[in-house]
Amino acid sequence: MAIFNWTEEVAQGMAQIEKQHQSLLSHLNQLRDMSKNSFRSEEFISSLKEFRHFVEEHFEYEEALLGITGYIKSEHHEQEHESILQKLNDITASAKDYEQSALEELLDNVFYWFEQHLKQEDEGYFRYLKEASPDTGS
Template identity: 30%
Template structure:
């Protein structure tokens, strides 16, 4: 059951970053499924590790893309990325399945934050 869906309104018109955002949304959905339906800690840990790794990879790619364009908002954008990483660290720290309700709540916060960031900050940065 998806908790986040890619829509064309999220597109930046930059193929590599759009592909990253779609993969991040897919991975958020994997974490949610593992959290609610799989109930094995190995599936959840694996989905969270995938998400954490891909967030790191995407942020580096996006920041390099901005840096190459001497984007004036780079420092502020990096701070926003750090805020998402902080949310993700909280989620990873509460990966104990007995704390499922808190983990779902954190995941929803992460989803809202990520979709809002793509729709506003990333779009502004790309000029889309």
């Protein structure tokens, strides 16, 4: 059951990045579902590592776009990315030690960060990217 749903509120009209964001959200929902039953299993830990790797690849893609276009707030944006990657590292390293409710709360916090990042940080750079390079939306 999806806990976190994609909404048009965070859609910005940049197809490639939005596709990645939707995939991230789907992975996060799968992790949340898995955390209810098998949060200490190797499968869950493996999925968590896979999610973290996918997040890192997505951030690298975004940061490359920001670097190419000279986005003035790219350093701040990269710091935001580094912050969530560190949180994901901590969760992955200690997942077997958490109680189920604590792990679910951590995943909820990751989602909250993701949602706020989309609404506050990504919105600004989406607007900038569209102006700097109109063909990045496809």
